Amino acid sequence: MKIKLMLLLLLMVNGIFAQDTIMPLWPKDKIPNHVKSSEREIHEQNEILRISKVQVPTIEVYLPSxxxxxxxxxxxxxxxxxxxxxxxxxxxxxxxxxNSKGIAGIVLKYRLPSDVSQTDKKFVPLIDAQRAVKLVRSKAEQFNVKTNKIGIIGFSAGGHLASTLGTHFDEKVYKDVDDIDEESARPDFMALGYPVISFGPHTHSGSKTNLIGEEAPSELSDYFSNEKQVTKLTPPTFLLHATDDTVVPVENSLLFYKAVKNKGVSATMHIYPKGGHGFGLGLHDEHLKDWGEGMIDWIISLR
Incomplete structure (x- = not known):
């Protein structure tokens, strides 16, 4: 009986610590642009965990020793x-x-544009992205990280969000809700994996439609075409893409590289002849499996 009680206590303690790794982005009932509705978050596991209809955005924190x-x-x-x-x-x-490289990895579960549970949905992912950087900066001591070494990485549409943050980090897209919002939302460096960048001819139509709609005015398309929004303050950038990507054309990365280069922003780009779209860490591909090591080398070069 004592053994069973000890095991139960251990499981409870582990559960508590596991929950401590997940933090809400916003105070309760203060989520910007949120509308109470019948919409509920959905988790679907089929090889990949797919989450949709996010209602309460969070960060999930993975810390190295x-x-x-x-x-x-x-x-x-x-x-x-x-x-x-x-x-x-x-x-x-x-x-x-x-984590295996000594770097804190923090996953943002950001809200996806919704006509049901949001107002002005086109800004909602950026709102959550800005807040996430501010939150991590405010927790730097707790997470054992330095406030000037907080970067971002985004993949595909997440790459669009990352590049949007990297070019719109100083824009007021929501009203401050607490002291955390006094922190800077500027990432110190930025990595973009097969990213959607442009909402022009080379865009991924699904990402564009979901964010700003099919009939968006040209001014709005330009606002979210991030190759047109680069400034000298855009963070140092690492780009990763495959030439044979038929979902998000490689021109997206090429356009962004040219834009940051023209503004004098430090950048590096890795273009692979094959790999398609959505290859993640690429561990099963001899040509792609070392891209992560290349990114780590790049991060080290920024120190």
């Missing part, structure tokens, strides 16, 4: 066309890889 910690943190934005989040494939798997 203090002995291994480099002081860097990377916020991770999973892709999914602004319709779902490929939460493990382009989220928690990336966080665990970063």
């Amino acid at each position: 203090k002995r291994d910690a480099t002081g860097e943190a990377v916020l991770i934005f999973p892709g999914g066309g602004y319709g779902i989040l490929a939460y493990d494939w382009e989220g928690t798997d990336i966080a665990k890889f970063l």
